[in-house]
Amino acid sequence: MSIPLVDLQRNFSRYSDKYEEILLNVCSSCQFIMGQELRDFEKNFADFLGVKHVLGLGSGTDALTLLLKACQAEGKIVLTQNNTFIATTLAIANAGAQIALCDIDPDTYQMDIDSYDGPCPDIVLPVHLYGYPYDIEKIKAKFGSQVIIIEDACQAHGSKLNGSRCGSLGVGAAFSFYPGKNLGAFGDGGAIATNDDDIADEILALRNWGGSKKYIHDRPGGNSRLDNVQAAILDFKLKHIDEWNQSRNNNAKLYRELLKDCDEIVLPPETPDGCLQNFHLFVIRFKNISRDEVLKKLHENEIFAGIHYPVTINKQLVYKDETFANKKFPVSEELCGKILSLPMFPEMTTEEVRTVAKVLVTIIDQVK
Ligand SMILES: Cc1ncc(COP(=O)(O)O)c(C=O)c1O
Known part of the structure; x- marks a missing residue:
């Protein structure tokens, strides 16, 4: 018997009729970008997490990068853990910030905040690695409640800390919808979650070439959007x-x-x-x-x-x-x-x- 690490084929086979219907609907509407499917998924995922805003993006890496930019991380110290996927630290550098690392707790594999002896970070970026919810209260106890906490929730769809979903615990959170994730798209995808209106407004602009109105660009953004095909698939999967x-x-x-x-x-x-x-x-x-x-x-x-x-x-x-x-x-x-x-x-x-x-x-x- 051959047993893979992850088998996406089985999920597809089980729901293939539904997936075909969803794909046909989006494709026949020819609304591929920034359509109703994206708005529906953003609303439903925000309700699921218990946050005010979810914004779909091109990948989890983009979600981390844009969130850090929206939190004005440029030139600042961002502390994360030494055992994460490389995207976490690449995003810190992409946002123009300085990477600081700490070691991990051998029991949970999560950030061991007490092992860090460098300068006080401006932002702390814990990773809910393997889907285990990291207790962000430890960060507040160590660095004070003013420190900005951004969650790397790219592996933590649905996980909970003391009754609250991972992704709703800090100033903002980044999710990946890479196909092998617990909530996986049919390609690359990501999202940020936040309760902060200003961060949400900034990300809206950053994902759309730095413009909040068509053809008016007031900051250097890029193109990073979750397309409607992915959003519609994710919205269905979210129910399960x-x-x-x-x-x-x-x-x-x-x-x-x-x-x-x-x-x-x-x-x-x-x-x-x-x-x-x-x-x-x-x-x-x-x-x-x-x-x-x-x-x-x-x-x-x-x-x-x-x-x-x-x-x-x-x-x-x-x-x-x-x-x-x-x-x-x-x-x-x-x-x-x-x-x-x-x-x-x-x-x-x-x-x-x-x-x-x-x-x-x-x-x-x-x-x-
Ligand atoms: C912990 C962690 N951070 C960031 C990412 C980056 O997400 P993506 O592959 O969607 O860019 C991933 C997933 O690959 C991840 O597991």
Whole structure:
């Protein structure tokens, strides 16, 4: 049995009639950009998150970049974590800001704000990595309530912190709708969420060549819009997101049950009461055995586990000349060599979860 990390085909097959109807509707209307579908999705996603504004954009990377620009990040220090996807830090630089990094908590893989000993940041950009909700109160306790908090919620569609959705916790949040995300489009897409009218107005202009009126451009913007085809698909998928996240949680529960007696494995953290993780990824790590050996054997058995992420930000070649390249981030640097993402998607069957767990335990016994 071959088990992929993520299988988008199954979702498409299950809803193909609906998807065909949606695509035909948008295409036959020939309203491809800034149409009713986009407005509907923006409104519905804003209601889902409990925020005033959602604005669709071209990608999660654009969402982070434009949000930082709208928060006037240029020349300022933006603090994020050392184990995120590169887009987080590229966006900081794209916005003309200075990247500051902190290490991570080994239990949650989230930002360890207390490990940071540099100058006080102007903006803090936590990442709800793997869909685990990061507690932003820690940031306020450390840097004061005036610090600007922007969430990288690109992996956290539907996750909750103390009853509130990730994406509604800071001054603004960025989402990605890359196809493999829990809420994924049929191509690239992204959005910002905010309660702040000024930030929303600024993003409206920035996504539209810096103009709020046609052919009148008062600032240097670009072209970054979520098209109506993507918006219509996302609006349909949004109706199912809680159900799909529940399936992921069921799979996570079963993985936990099947792997709990394996001494070599550290399971993902449980969330406190009132919180919800969407299990965008189910990430385990190994205590003593070689992750790469296990991964190789899993692939030989056609179980396509992955690594998120194998290289920390400070070790990326693009940053070889930055001062943080030579700084030590002991926890994230160690854990990136030990973590493994097991197959996880809503349509994954119980039998597949059992197969992954069984093969994994057998391999661990072999390599021990
Ligand atoms: C944590 C994180 N930040 C940012 C991004 C960038 O999103 P996109 O691929 O839509 O540009 C992604 C997704 O790829 C992500 O996982």
